[in-house]
Amino acid sequence: MEKAQSMKRASKAAANWRLILAVVIIVVIVLFVLGIVIGYFIGLGQSENDAVKAALSDADPTVADRIIDEMSSEEIGKNLRYLTSIPHLAGTPADKEQADYIVQTWLEQGIEHAEAVPYNVLLSYPSDEEGKENKVQILEANTPDNIIHESALKEKVLDPTQDHPDVVPPFNAYSAQGEEQGDVVYANYARVEDFFYLERDRNMVLNGTIIIARYGKIFRGDKVSNAMAVGAKGIILYSDPKDVAPAGQPRYPDGIYLPETGVQRGSTFKDAMDPLTPGYPATAFAYRIDDNEAALPKIPVHPISYADAKEILRRMQGVEVLPEWKGALDGVTYRYGPTIRDDDNTIAKVKIIVHSRNERRTTYNTIGLIRGKVEPDRYVILGNHRDAWGFGAIDPTSGTATLLEVTRVFGKLLKDGWRPRRTIVFCTWGAEEYGLIGSNEWVEENMKNLVSRGVAYVNVDSPLMGVHRLSAGATPNLKQIIYAAAKTIPDAYPEGSRKTMYDTWTMRDKSAGTDEPSVSDLGSGSDYASFLHRMGMSAIDMRYHWDDTQYDFSIYPMYHSVYETYHLVETYYDPEFKYLQAMARLWAEIGRRLADLLIIPMDARDYGSRIKTMFEHFKDSESGQKIRNRGLSMDRFEDAVDTFNEATQSFHNEVTDVNKQDPMEIRRINDKLMMLERGFIDPLGLPGRVLTRHVIFAPSSKDMYASAGFPGLVDAMFDIDNSSDPTKQWREVEREIAVITHHLYSAATTLTDEITSLTRTEL
Template structure:
């Protein structure tokens, strides 16, 4: 046999087979990419919408909440990390979802069970008097559970500081500045007391620490959590005097020991001495205890807007005055704190449920809420988590009836959110490369149902039009509102929570998001567009938030008696999320409106320049660059939207044409991510929206530039400060120009260098 000739024949045959195979692949690939895909809404889409809407069941939502709130479930506990992980996993699995559980070993914080935290006055004889309660009084049997964790502030430093007491209002920067600059009160080594409200408690601790306070006492003032003349819980939903708000003080996101990276086995951990946690003791108390200390303060009378809801005249201190039954000379007394809080590594778990998409399995629409609560958590977070369980059920039912979602659906149950969005942040840090290229939108719930007065929402400006469109199509659940001529959910929302009450063209208010819940990591790290929803209490009551927030009184009975009897608004929110999500999941062209984003940025620019333009021009900054680049971005978004409208009006499109358009729509949010981080905060990277330096709850526009200008007039080194302003200005202008380039025509690329 001629081996050489045989080899040649075999080789030629292989080549021919390869060519034919290649032609076939090319042909069918071309056929697939050339297939004409309908862009109009098909009847089966409307059928799916109706299936999802009709399947939502109030009794099932109620039962979910009863299970979730049957026992306290603080992060790291067996109840939250084993029992409820099983409940969520089995519920979604039963509905047909594919389940993955992600454990992370993270640093959590707890009070000492045998040596509780307290505060007290030390009298002239060295005795402790008016010692605060370490527990909340059991008012209803539903609160009586052995696993209730005593009130504390997570990640507080330990210590037993003593000193004169000073009232510092909300512990905002302007409050500290008023005391130091206007009243010339030196806060060094003072025990400070502040009321909850206005800003994040972690910022309060940070401000107190940097002002020199030896310790900080936090309390819930009746002004924020009751209504004068009204009864309190258990007769109404308002906070009783022993009610105490727990909460974290951590100013970062995720595991404090592994910033910017997931807490995997391979993770390097920050030494305890370098953690970004308070260096002073901090502890919360109820207003029944707070009045004992505030009523005895000496010093100047507090300003009118510092006066709270206690039946006293508020003074600022420092120190006490007067006597009580001739027994105590309070002028010789001082305040003492006793704080013994431990930090401990524990495992927290995220439960992730998947429904694979048919046409675009590599594009994700995510829904999520956290699972852990400080105590029973009927409002925060279980009103949201029960909706997540119901979403899994109704989507599973729709799949059984024939729904084949276009894109992949991901449902998320996060662990350890209360400590600083830990579960969601660790997961996003681990998978941010995947999410940056695949995630379409993340839809969040947290404090989902606080009442039945009005819908409230926050999110990326590009999604506002979608939310308005859905709510216009939803019937109003409030019969009185329907009788008043407001038949849709949108109508009632616009009336009760407008963006501008004086405008003839008012629309529902949608807040800008910076931080505050599990959407934070999605927006701030990979730049995924986000939405956040809830149903609010009657805003006319004038209270700061729902009254029993993070207290023992937030039970299942509290929800069924005061917040949402009958679970009507749980049902409304479930249906709303399902329909908003369905449109993002199934519409071939994503319902993302970039023109709204461009318009919003121009509005924010004008508002920003109204406050800062004069000062910037006086210091040699050319604000025309800012104006021009935002106008070009706005123009680019309008042109993009025109392209979208043209393509939507076509009867059908090629699959690759749709994919290219959608990718550009997704990319714009990503283009606002500065990989170096905002200022020195590497966990915040979004140059348009991020938390304020002095309140992580509030989202501010152009955060790095805004922060560089904060209080600049009082800085002794103005040259360095203005150099930093110029640096942040150049970074902002670059990113705005970069965003415009991502949504222009694909080739040739056009940017600042060739425009």
């Protein structure tokens, strides 16, 4: 009995212990789960706090010092040496080879994403068939088989580095095929005003002639268009020594000036796009117009050396030209023509022969990016084109070599734990030389994304055009960031009070007329064009410039010739690569500020004041007087200018007073800063240029390189006194005044939080 009771008590005790153990286990499990839950919510709160903290934090200022310290001139030199080792014309195997090299380099540097993006576009090449070379001949008029002179088929080899089998012979891309023979007329720079003078003042008949003109002052494609407009059947282009080889200055290989055998290559296509896919990207599924529908030259065009040009110009007859039309060819009396005679006084003719072909080929952009930690959907874009007519040691490869050093430093910063607030996109463009094709196709393909998310585009095409001082162009709202960044960059060769890049820029820039150096308006001629003029993204373009108080160059002397080699840069322009190092620092620092500062460093006030200055100049100009004489009012135009200017001042106060502890307020302010430029985009485009849509800044219709303020109005006023239909042209003037007025009022509203009109008036 006792034994049974004992067993019973033991069993009960065991049960109790099991119960206690179960309770303990349950409690432990509950506490464990509760700990996880509490930890999760604590972690969630911490994560949320971290996100808010990141959204409100400003850039780390020490990163700027690291950019300066890390940027290596030696690495830039290595990049340039490799990239200029072969010619890399767009659409050739070298184009793809260098694109692949850059992608691989970026990945090795630590750039998060890199790819080569292909586009199949219409490009142009000289014939490689023997007997069909492009050339210019002087023939006896009565014995056309007797060739008096023939232009060189290629440039003379003056240093071993330029002797490469893939160097393309001199040609002008997209020239019409054909052989044309006739009298020749010298047309100075082949500007509109030059042809006006020949036809109106000299009463010359240009229809059916062949034009010879010197490079410079305006884009070569405009020269061709102007020649076509007067009925010329061909045009010959050359670089005059007055513009590229001053008397007494050493010529390559003994100096930086163009030798007599040098020839400038280049495109004659006036638009910024693939000629066959206007308005849309040249993808595999793109619709393409026929070649004969493309807006390409309809006459043969060919460039020659000034040694060959001399053989034509010294034989020309007729009246001696104006003093300002004279070049600097030894032993040549510059005459208008059109008659040309041989040395024995025999009548001669000039013949231009072009067998170039246009064909579709694939070119490549390279795109790399570092994703932003707070605003990955906001893009700061740094770009340079990669293709060249030859070795391209200045244009564009000095820029490509610099960009590769910028990405190396950013990649190192990324590996060390830094990440920008916004996404930085790095680009090297293909087929820029043919008409800004690569960048334009990318903009067209990504337009829907970029138009709402793109912050700014910073372009460095050819940073070594000279070594005298910095030169910059920008939309007005980005002028201050260039100044601010340049003040932090050590001068390439500091001396005395010139400690920074800004110091030297200010001391040597004689064009500004103020305490600040000049920042020019943007025309075209490089890859910012589609970003700004098509889409309305604020942009910067930078380079080192020659001393324009000493030399009146339109472009640096060796431009687009075979002599633009690594040897040229290493020996004469930048032997220690310190100018390129300074440009790399500036480029990276501007990119860092745009991508990392809490408030995007744009100043809307500069836009307002620039437009007001432009309007005052226009109102006081001859065109403004003609408008008043016509009885047209510019009062509402002026009111819109003042309204926009006042809106930028008020908005600046709002930026200054923004609550930096409110992430939504910061986002709101930044969106207004970013989107202001879009307010000037007219969806209908400029008259006759539907894909150029910025009503404040655009390339001049008479010179693609130059910027024109109020471009639609300037175009409508051009030569209006000689219009064949003045009533129609004056109606166009009225329309353009209304269009600009509307866009100024509309742009002003983008800086407010109101949707009500700023243009309320009694109708």
